Amino acid sequence: MEDNGIFAGLKVLDCASFIAAPAAATVLSDFGADVIKIEPPGTGDPYRNLPHLPGYPASEHNFAWMLEARNKKSLALDLSKLEAQAVLHRLVKDADVFITNFPPAVREKLGLTYEKLAPLNERLIYASFTGYGEKGEEANKPGFDSNAYWARSGLMDLVRADTATTPARSVAGMGDHPCAMAFYGAIVTALYKRERTGKGSHVSSNLMANGVWAASVLAQAKLCGARFGERRPRERALNAVTNHYQCKDGRWLILSLLNEERQWPTLTRCLGRDDLIEDERFATRADRHARSVELIKIFDEVFATRDLSEWRKILDGNGLVFGVVGILDDIPNDAQMLENEVLVPFENDSMLTINSPIWVDGEKKVRPRKPPGIGEHSDEILRRVGYDEAAIQELRAAGAVA
Structure with a gap:
C-alpha cells in the first residue's frame, strides 16, 4: 500500500456523523482523497464518544473513531455562527465533494442546503444522507441504522427463528457500513457524471432504502404478493x-x-x-x-x-x-483476511484496522493514518484557503473556530 491513490487531489468536506456518511468519506480517503472532517468545537463529533456508551468493550483506544476517521484532517467549526458558515462557504468554493447527514431542516438553518452551496461551485458534488429520505413526513426524523435500516426494513423481524422469538438487535454500524458503500457509489457515480458534463450534482441515499434493498428477495416476494410459509426454528x-x-x-x-x-x-x-x-x-x-x-x-x-x-x-x-x-x-489472526488485505496495519504502527472492501487493479490505497484530534488541523486548513494569522485569531475570538 502506497501513499497515493486514484482520488489523489480530490477535496472532500465531511460534514457528517454517525456513521454511514463519514464512512463513505473514509473510503474516498483510502483511495487518496484529501478529506477534511468538520466537527463542532469542544467535544467534537459526538461519534467520538461511542466507545464510552454502556455495553461497548473497554479499551484505551477510541476504536470507533479510528475506523471512521482515519486519514482525515479535523477542522473545528461552530456552524451556528455566521463566521463559521463563511469559512465553510470558502472551503466549498474549492471542494469537489461535500458530504452531510444533517436533516433537511438543519441544513436550512445552517445555510448548508444544496441550493445555498451549489452556486458557490458548479463542479461540487453535494452528497446528503438521511434516515428516511429527503421527502415526506419523516424527512427530518432522526434515525440510526438500528431503527431506520434494521428495524424498519423488516430485517429485524426476518432473522428471528420463529414468530415467538424476541426480535434480534443489530450490531453497531452493521447497517451503516453497507449504507456507506451505497453512498460511496452515489458519490463516485456523480463524479463520473461530472467527467462527462463538467457539472456537479446532488446525490443522496438513506438508511431506510438500504435496509429494504438488503431485505432483497423476501421484500420483493412480498411486493409480488407471494404466500409465505411458517417460519421454523x-x-x-x-x-x-x-x-x-x-x-x-x-x-x-x-x-x-x-x-x-x-x-x-x-x-x-x-x-x-x-x-x-x-x-x-x-x-x-x-x-x-x-x-x-x-x-x-x-x-x-x-x-x-x-x-x-x-x-x-x-x-x-x-x-x-x-x-x-x-x-x-x-x-485478528485470520490468515485469509490478512493475505487479502481485509485487515491492514496503520501507518508506522502494527495495530490493524479494517480495509474498505473495494480493490482496483493497478491502484494502491493509502496507508491508513491515525484519526485526528478535535480541530487538530484547523489553522492549517484555514491558511490553505487564504486566512492570515490575524483573521484566524478573529475567528477564534468569535468562537467560530477551535
Whole structure:
C-alpha cells in the first residue's frame, strides 16, 4: 500500500456523523482523497464518544473513531455562527465533494442546503444522507441504522427463528457500513457524471432504502404478493443441508449445499455416514426435505463428535460449500483476511484496522493514518484557503473556530 491513490487531489468536506456518511468519506480517503472532517468545537463529533456508551468493550483506544476517521484532517467549526458558515462557504468554493447527514431542516438553518452551496461551485458534488429520505413526513426524523435500516426494513423481524422469538438487535454500524458503500457509489457515480458534463450534482441515499434493498428477495416476494410459509426454528428447518450445526467445542458451522443432488454423496462420506446413501428415508432430495427434522437430528449428533477445527479439515477441499460461524476472537489472526488485505496495519504502527472492501487493479490505497484530534488541523486548513494569522485569531475570538 502506497501513499497515493486514484482520488489523489480530490477535496472532500465531511460534514457528517454517525456513521454511514463519514464512512463513505473514509473510503474516498483510502483511495487518496484529501478529506477534511468538520466537527463542532469542544467535544467534537459526538461519534467520538461511542466507545464510552454502556455495553461497548473497554479499551484505551477510541476504536470507533479510528475506523471512521482515519486519514482525515479535523477542522473545528461552530456552524451556528455566521463566521463559521463563511469559512465553510470558502472551503466549498474549492471542494469537489461535500458530504452531510444533517436533516433537511438543519441544513436550512445552517445555510448548508444544496441550493445555498451549489452556486458557490458548479463542479461540487453535494452528497446528503438521511434516515428516511429527503421527502415526506419523516424527512427530518432522526434515525440510526438500528431503527431506520434494521428495524424498519423488516430485517429485524426476518432473522428471528420463529414468530415467538424476541426480535434480534443489530450490531453497531452493521447497517451503516453497507449504507456507506451505497453512498460511496452515489458519490463516485456523480463524479463520473461530472467527467462527462463538467457539472456537479446532488446525490443522496438513506438508511431506510438500504435496509429494504438488503431485505432483497423476501421484500420483493412480498411486493409480488407471494404466500409465505411458517417460519421454523433451526431444529425444524426445511432443508438440513442449508442449516447450521454446533460442534463438540461449542463452535458452529453452516452448510450451504445448493447443488444437493451432486453434493449429497460427498457430504455423507465426509461425515462418516455412508449408510445414509442407502437409507430409503433420504434417497431423494424430496425425501430429505420431507424428513428434514429427522436428518437435522442425525447431523446434530454427528457434528457434536468433533471440534470445529477438525470439521474444517474434513469438509475443506471436497467441493462442499460451508462456512464457519465466526466470532470476533477469530478476526485478528485470520490468515485469509490478512493475505487479502481485509485487515491492514496503520501507518508506522502494527495495530490493524479494517480495509474498505473495494480493490482496483493497478491502484494502491493509502496507508491508513491515525484519526485526528478535535480541530487538530484547523489553522492549517484555514491558511490553505487564504486566512492570515490575524483573521484566524478573529475567528477564534468569535468562537467560530477551535
